[in-house]
Amino acid sequence: MxxxxxxxxxxxxxxxxxxxxxxxxxxxxxxxxxxxxxxxxxxTEERIGTSNxxxxxxxxxxxxxxxxxxxxxxxxxxxxxxxxxxxxxxxxxxxxxxxxxxxxxxxxxxxxxxxxxxxxxxxxxxxxxxxxxxxxxxxxxxxxxxxYLENGSLEDRLYQKDNTPPIPWRTRFKIASEIATGLLFLHQTKPEPVVHRDLKPANILLDRNYVSKITDVGLARLVPPSIANKTTQYHKTAAAGTFCYIDPEYQQTGLLGVKSDIYSLGVMFLQIITGKPPIGVARLVEEAIENDNLAAVLDSNVTDWPVEETLSFAKMALKCCEMRKKDRPALATVILPELNRLRDL
Missing domain, CATH: 3.30.200.20 (Phosphorylase Kinase; domain 1)
Structure with missing residues (x-):
């Protein structure tokens, strides 16, 4: 009260x-x-339109x-x-x-x-x-x-809040593809791309059919249209967002670009396959791959992970988590096509 x-x-x-x-x-x-x-x-690109x-x-x-x-x-x-x-x-x-x-x-x-x-x-x-x-x-x-979306947040479902069943691997790959599709739509909105700035499982909501939708888009700042089509797009801003998901380069410089969201996307993707908290998850998966033992860090609530496809997904997610923006893959030409391939398995 x-x-x-x-x-x-x-x-x-x-x-x-x-x-x-x-x-x-x-x-x-x-x-x-x-x-x-x-x-x-x-x-891929045919999925993405503009608000005009x-x-x-x-x-x-x-x-x-x-x-x-x-x-x-x-x-x-x-x-x-x-x-x-x-x-x-x-x-x-x-x-x-x-x-x-x-x-x-x-x-x-x-x-x-x-x-x-x-x-x-x-x-x-x-x-x-x-x-x-x-x-x-x-x-x-x-x-x-x-x-209102009946199945709540991706975070709650990954951690099986209220004893909900684990999300099957096929559904997880589908969710990842849908998140990337929605994000690319924001990044390609005209005249100014929208940078979300706070992507995380808590800001992904699921409807009754486990279709995923991005929420809290209001944290975004609009990138100036004069540089909308450049590879790197920056806008001065104060630091915002949740620490573990924030682009390290953005934390250091305060310069925001569409690839700031790619870092957050990578951390979230690693959580989708591991079911683990964001802190240190990139290093955990990286070491597991180096030791040829990715299975040891995958979410054990799923017992039938496809080995090669999950390894491909993990490697792509790690590339998204590169420290420098310029080293992260492009959403439209690299990330989304791979996610669509995995989704259609």
Whole structure:
């Protein structure tokens, strides 16, 4: 109860502080009902579109008021709390007779308001089968309304939270391919590529059929379009993201590029086959391969790993974890084609 009171108090406090500015900007900043432009999933590059093509007349973004959000979440009932992201708690709710996930951004985070607007602008204008859909928002109180995915996060399923069964190896390879497909879509969005900055198993959600979708895209910064097509793409930024998954070169320089996400992707891929925490997982797998004993570090909950294919997957993941951006493989031409091959085994 105390936590509920604190959450609501923080939301109300932030709203009060921002009310004057909100009113001034209401016409321009208010999230209007808009049509979203989806992308089909094709093989490799054909899967990837931009947010400037193919209008979907059936997909609508909606603005909610705080009364609707409160009723939909039973007034932020703690029993409905399903997660705690870096920017605030997440509650399961019902809006428009549909199960949803409501993220209530914490007002005590300096990037909170900026991140909120980023997520609204980015996810409100992008739709892809492997990106969590932003259904709507409550701008005045910093709430985001997402589609609800029944199987929770990849992290929870890898660690078999609530005694869920282990994920079969075929499904793991499929999940990896889907994550890469969604990420390439973000990286190829025009006019400016989107860098996620916080890829990790906790930010990959799974629907009832174990289709994977990237969430928390709002952490991303947009890379300047003038260098969008270059091999290395940088944007000055403050360090953000979860430590074990952060590109070492980015940690040292503060220079962000699309290949910063590739490092995170590699760490996550190694977790997909080992089921182990991110700390030291790259070195663990590297040593196992050097000793011709990869099987010793694979997730033992899966008993039928295909030897050669898993070795190929592990080597590719390790290349993604190279210390220098320039040494990491390209997502479109190297990583995704290999993942598609493994997915189709």
């Amino acid at each position: 105390q936590e509920l009171i604190r959450v609501k108090a923080r939301l109300i406090e932030e709203a009060a502080l921002d009310l004057a500015e909100t009113e001034k900007q209401k016409t321009s900043a208010k999230v209007e009902t808009q049509k979203i432009k989806p992308k089909g999933v094709e093989e 093509e193919n209008v979907d007349n059936n997909y609508m973004f909606k603005t909610y008021n705080i009364e609707e959000i409160e009723i939909g979440t039973n007034y932020f009932d703690l029993d409905a709390k399903i997660g705690e992201g870096g920017y605030g708690p997440v509650f399961k709710g019902v809006l428009d007779n549909t199960d949803v996930a409501v993220k209530a951004l914490r007002p005590d985070i300096t990037q909170g308001e900026k991140q909120f607007h980023q997520e609204v602008l980015v996810l409100g204008s992008i739709r892809h089968p492997n990106i969590v859909v932003l259904l709507g928002a409550c701008p005045e109180f910093g709430c985001l309304v997402y589609e």
